Amino acid sequence: MKHPILASLLALSGLAAADSLPLIPQPVNLKTGEGSFDFSAATGIRYDRTLKAEAGLFAADLKALTGSEPKAVTEEMRIMLPSEIRLDVDTTADLPAGGYKLEITPKTVVITGKDSAGAYYGTRTLLQLLPVANDPAWKDQAPEKLPAVSISDYPRFAWRGMMLDCGRHFFEVKDIKRFIDELAYHKLNVFHWHLTEDQGWRIEIKKYPKLTEVGAWRESSPPYGNRNGSDGKRHGGFYTQEQVKDIVAYATARHITVVPEIEMPGHAAAAIASYPKLGNDDIPGYAPKVITLWGVHPYTYAPTEDTFRFIDDVFTEVCALFPSKYIHIGGDEAPKTQWEKSPRVQELMKKEKLKDGHDVQSYFVKRVEKILAKKGRKLIGWDEIREGGLSPEATVMSWRGEKGGIDSAKEGHDVVMAPNSHLYLDHYQEPKEAALAKGQDKEAIGGFLPISKVYSYNPVPAALTPAEAKHVLGVQAQLWSEYFHDFPKVEYMAFPRMAALAEVAWTPLEKKNFEDFRSRLNSVLKHYDAVGLKHGDPDQPAK
Template identity: 40%
Template sequence: MRKYVVLMLLTVIFTSCSQQPNPSFKQEDISILPKPSSLKLNEGSFKVEPNTAIILQDESQKKGANYLAGLFNKAAGYNLELQNTIAEGAIVFETIEGLKEGAYQLNVNPTSINIKASEESGFFNAVQSIRQLLPTAIESKEKVAADWFVPSVTIEDEPRFEWRGMHMDFSRHFFNINEVKDFLDNMALYKLNTYHMHLTDDQGWRVEIKKYPLLTEKGAWRTPNNQDTICMDRAVENKLYTIDESNFKTIDGERKYGGFFTQEQIKDIVAYADDRCITVIPEIDMPGHFKSAIDNYPFLSCNGESGWDTVFTYPTCLGKETTYEFMKNILDEVVELFPAEYVHIGGDEVNIASWKVCPHCQKAIKDNNLKDEHELQSHFNRDIEQFLKSKGKKFMGWDEIVTGGLTKSANIMWWRNWAPNAPKIAAENGNKVVVTTTAAYYFDYLNEGTTLKGVYNYEPIPADFTAEEEANVLGIQANLWSERIPNYKRLQYQAFPRMLAVAENAWASKENKNFEVFNSNVEKQYDRLDALGVYYYVPAVEGLDKEIAFVEETSVSLSLAYELEGTEIYYTIDGAVPTKASLKYEAPFVVNDTIEIKARAYRGELYNDLKSTKVIHKNYIESVDVTAQEKGLKQWVVKGKFKKEKDIKTPTTPNFTKVEGIALGDLKDEKNFAVVYQGYFNAEKDGVYEFETRSDGGDLLFLGEDVIVDNSGWHGPKKSYGKVALKQGLHPITIKYRPSDKPRVIEVKYALQGEELTPINSLVTRF
């Protein structure tokens, strides 16, 4: 070590007389994501030359060094030499004690680059920061001419969470090995370190199991299903939903969809990820979501049959030893393929109905002194957990496994945002938790709903967690369920740029986060994503989310969900799909005819999901001549069960309640009832008015005898709207609300078309 320090000092002496200073950079030139714990920008820069050496001390530095050398080999044609002797103008890796796993220190000056860490992932993460400091040309797969300056910086950095994850679902739609490797490269760039492969589900089995060859010979292939049909229907106008043709093949004269990874391919993926300090977590879903296996090994189910029940498929039988043997034989092969300490067994959305009538399952419940079917699943989980433990692995499942009881060593992924007790129970029990909730981290949800800002501002640690419980949170993960992600381009569109928000949430401390700063850094990353060939989300076109109504004419205004340099809106008024040859949106335009408008935004060759609406003509409805002095509305609570909203009769009795507005209030605890609101809506001036209702269960909004908003049916909290042209004055309004079994909400809002919706209240109603 003393010799090494002396050599370091010699490096400074040899290289201190640089003839021409390298350029300096400004703060606005720098974008490192996730944001480092601390970063100081200094004068000058370091230039990587063809003869720049990379100095190594030990094996822990090789992954980072090899990755850096590989970047320059492809993009610059440099063969940077890895050596253990000092050299002038070098990139020096130095192992020090005491840094957190993944942490690093980086010092770049005009004469050297010095990287310090305590283990291999720290060195690798430092290299990714260097990568982001370099010109985007470093991402080129072919040799390009560039000056490879690295800005002079001093960085000290460490991650907040141990688990910084992304997930891909291969069962619903399949992605090939080259796409997996590309995704891993993108994860590495943003210091994400855990890759969750959802390899089995009802729709397809995606990993070779040699003991049970039918799992992939037959279970990996299906006739096109409703998920495929939805994508194919959308692909007519939106090529981002095109199903990858390479995943179809003809089997016994029938065209089938599918694919799987051989065990050799899995080993290749695991090794490729390991070179990037990424751990691959396998998920083999059990005992539910197992149809692709039961189809070909029907003895696994309770009655020897495979198929769908009301919502979910029939699970495996947990009263037969053959089930346990089958699962363990599969896991025997899986644990040999994946060195990761965790194995995910799913355990979610299990349909327990068949267990209730299965004599084998009922006998198992009785023989093992179990309370119910939930405890039967926990009994199964504990058995599998012990098996995995015997193989040196840790057991993980979705948060449903909390029901029925957990051992001290089980681990969960909390996905059900509406089930906050699950992670609380687990963390209190000492179980490790990965936060992957639908509220922020389900990236199959559209960007317009789960926005970049929403993802970034989401705090993964529940507010009621104690310090001890917080210590049991391993980290966070975003999921890409592929029911409506039929190709890799679409997967990237769903993942980026939201994946960058996950990366920073997982890395930066709560105190070191700021969305405006983050968003500015994201904007600087787009050129790098372009160089990488990433098909990221282009901000949505707004202004066509609802029908547009007019009496004589109306102005149509379009905008982007947020500004993104180089993004332009194109539209059509004849129902055709817009291209860059269509009308370019420059300013609001006037419409005075019934037409269909379609629009999308382009950034270069990237485009987003199509937005469309119809422009419809409306005739004015005259106001009524009534005397209505009282402000507010009449409210009747009608007792009884109603199949449909239209079955609710408007009472004529005088025993109503005067209300200032429309809200559920104290009725949340009522059972078997409906609510009717009635009065007059006061249109302040002639115009097109929009009405919006939000309710669970269902509702109808009438103006006079006409239904303006139809939000009927049987549903959870849901919005519907309608538009109508009203003359100034009073108009009779009725709202009929049929709540769900657990009443939650009834709201009604209004606005002049194009203005912000506000609640209907006593300011605009009379009776």
Template identity: 40%
Template sequence: MQLKNGLIYLLTILCIYGCSKPIEKSGNGQIIPIPEQQVFEDGYFTITNQTGIQFDKEFEIAGNFLKDYIHTGSGLALGSGTDIRFTKEPALDTEEAYSLEISATAIEIKAATAQGAFYAVQSLRQLMPAELEDGSYLDKAITISNTRIKDRPVFSYRGMHLDVARHMFPVSFIKKYIDALALLKFNNFHWHLTDDQGWRVEIKRYPKLQEIAAYRNETQIGFFNTKPHQVINETYGGYYTQEEIKELVAYAKARFITIIPEIELPGHALSALAAYPELSCNGTPLQVATTDGVFDDIFCVKAETFRFLEGVFDEIVDLFPGQYIHIGGDAAPKTRWKNCTTCQNTMKEQGLTNTVELQSYFVSKIAQYLHAKGRQIIGWDATLNSKLAPDDIVMTWRGPEGALAPAAKNQDVIVTSKAHTYFNRYQSETPNEPLAFGGYVPLKKVYQFNPLPATLSAQDAGRVLGAQGIVWTQYTVNAEQLEYMVFPRAIGLAEALWSHEKHKNYDNFVSRLSSFHDRLDFLKINYANHLHQLKGHMVTKDKQSIYELQKQTDSTVIRYTLDGSIPNMKSKLYNNGIPITKNSIITAAIFDKTRRLGPLFTETIQWHQAIGKDIILDVQPHHAYPGMGSDGLINGVLGNSNRYRDNEWLGFFGEDVEITIDLDVPTTINAIAMRFHNGKKQLAYAPKKVEIELDNKTIFEIDIPESNESVVPVVFEKNYTTRFITIRIPNFGKIPEGSLGEGSLAWTFIDEIQVN
């Protein structure tokens, strides 16, 4: 054996120094998520047709995955032997931990469980050439750099969500999605199967769910707030058969991913009520929703409803053997319940004082039924008001701070965050991005996400199981667009949840991601590539307005023009800022030594008299929507009309705002213009009026007509000489009854105040 190993080592050394081509085809040693420990060593291990593999039955899934991956990717067939071996290591302290040791003579994977061994294989996979992903690797050997890795995750729950109710995706794509999650060491797939716009799971006991609830007459396109709605006037829908679901559950299980089904209740149920209107409060005919939104018709609180849902869950439990069933529990308007005799009688019988308690009663009954079936529930924030079992989980969309209330009640929590993990939102500020839900969640923000609230005690921190990315599909119509929205943000989230804080560094991640793009290319994943994309903003320095550009990579340069023309290798080289003194169209791009990289960056500066002047706000914008701060209101840059979460919009929650601009000296002005975001779905309302005071003495009041437009412009025209401009913006007040967020104070969003 020693002689054999010595010969193998000698041949390996000769190949390393004499056969350059295999070395060029080796992986680059960079792994995502970054391991807890990784030590690189000299030399390579070489896989050939003579390489053997050994694993016990416990490690069959990981071992066979590796054999199939190598054979499919390169044509090499691993035989029996100990060159690549799996070893049981009970001392590893978690079921997902592993060690991976690659030397010139062997690859050894150690794990306490089959799951840990599988994750070791995913890391080993990333150390191999990316061409193996699509079978295009044509060399006769695979070389892998010697390295030693010890690894384990920080959070036990690492999930990705997918809404198939709004738009449906074929079984083949769901498998591709699961494969990508497995590569990134996610372990849960939250499958949103039912909503107002469609029912996607076959329930044999209730055939109308397949015949009626699974199809809608037309589909909204364009923004929900755009009125009238634009639609595609054709039937849309479908559902996954029980055989397809069983196939997908088994497929995911073989990759150590648990599929968690979500059946929404008591709200988001319009598709089910269209099939069985007797389960609504009115009992009148209904249609599957054709637009986005929150609808008043929800499940009625009566015996027939509970019998129906129990029948549904009887089949769901058989289809999905995992521990958890997600039951939604949010966005349930109480309008119908307040006027429903049956619901009011139930409240009296149960001693309930309001419809919020009635919703808790509804959710608790379903939870108890599932508990009797041996399952635990996951529900959105609203379920915290219900009677939950100790093992039930609250999933909060409010971000890390949303974990505080469940943890205080000794309830486990999974954190999602509209500001960090909602991948249906924009990831770039470039104007050619595909239509998205609104808001701005760039890759860096995802990567820096930490599910643990800063104020959570060490004792309660254990209640935060982890987090997941959310993908609502109102505006995501096909698989190609879905991949663009999810990747690479899901890659950033994978590292945020798996890797230890001390090892996380965004610049290092970007470097590894740039190499990882090659693997995504071979996997034919349509990822968004913003690594060579510029960001810019206006700053004021010593009363001078400077436009600053930022890039993510150090080995490149920026070239720009100021007249809107496309920059080239001869264009001006960016250094430390661009002085701005007039209307300008900045067009810039990143270049290496030979060519332009990435997309063009364009910013239009509308010069006006307040740019660079002093500005004072009597209240500060909300921490969730700070924009560029007060200076951003007079920087000459308009916010994106469709994305209120870009850096130009400042958001104020429920507060009156007073803004004072000092023009330094008395200045003749002709007009003051401003804009307000008016997105009812984001609980944002333009004010009903604004008040403008000039030179601390003359006050003008401007009434603002009610509008359904997403952006409401306000223009005040007056020839006047003044030094000080004070603008008072009263908050809209409480959101009207019947509207989303009724009774809550409205948000005020403003982007630019132009003084001409």
């Protein structure tokens, strides 16, 4: 079985070979050896009994590649295998959490994880050294030559995330799982699931059925090329609680945490249309509905006891579905106009000595933080939750550049860096004119974000001291879905920029090199093509 990439690697030695291994993200330490290991469809898996789930997923992946399912046995079973990959765990290994070692010699392949996550990441690395699914090489039935190599690897950041907006456009469960598969392939470990919006409420809440009966549906959407227009087509959908449990379990098995986002106090029109008493119903012209246009809209939750009871009830059900330590409350783009017009809110401001709408938002967020704290969860929100004063234990996701993250870290708050300047994958990945020349369906919200700019990002701002930098939990890219009418468009915008994010999130800063990354990316592009993923062209010219 011949494979051109691996054949060329075997002809190399030393640093050149290390630099050329088609691995993304680039490992922390990699050293090539002599010879190669013969991998074939007969190669089995011998695993530590604590890694049964990881071994099962790895076996399924190998079956997808080779067409035949490898035999998988525990270490205790005295069953001879023609050749084997050992999957082990060593909690005493000199590695951080999520770390692993991969040793390939002519006789053995051993993956040893610091923990189960590390063992799983080691299997992702090994998969990248094999030909992709449907490669003609697998039909030869001859051994694939895996180059001898010693890898010691671990992630730079604990939070390596992707956000997908299902509020503006609803995507099927099968698509969400496909997305999770790709997060796992890239060693990303947080799926930030944006579930509620002005344009749609996407999660079943049993105590409040109108949220999905009313809030999950809108009468129309703007078509591509006409941002203020209407396609006249009803759009919607939601995830049942059983579907949510299924998706969470699917992600958890792949060492991915699902962080749900339930937007408040703004971006709440769909919920308020479902239960109008949740909004500022004491203002003139009050007529909430599920919004049919994009942008920022005025309907915000009223800061009343009824609203906080509703939020408590919703989070009771949300927390039962999501084991995530963090619950995202949004907090961005909340207009203060309705609060300014509401006699009820003006009374609250006098009572609580709140001087303006920013103080009202801070009051609101602090109340929500207490609700989550009683449920044993931590609040995370976009950097607008700083307005009027940040909640005591809140974590900030900084999207309007880095300032919100810098200021929060300096104040002792944890942060996730997610700036729109480098990590908004809803921006054009090629010059706008070139994109639209391919069709209106390539429309994006705006901006220009080539893969090289994504790759250039360093999540630790220079303005932070080493002590302050410890508050940077990690990094996350966003896929807002105004201009993603279907899932192939999501894929087209996400890939291959997700590969650049993966290296930003995992690889030590000093080991990053865009030209080398671009060379290694060719192997990942073959993976995308083999599994039928839509993706952009990484070699588009600069604007």
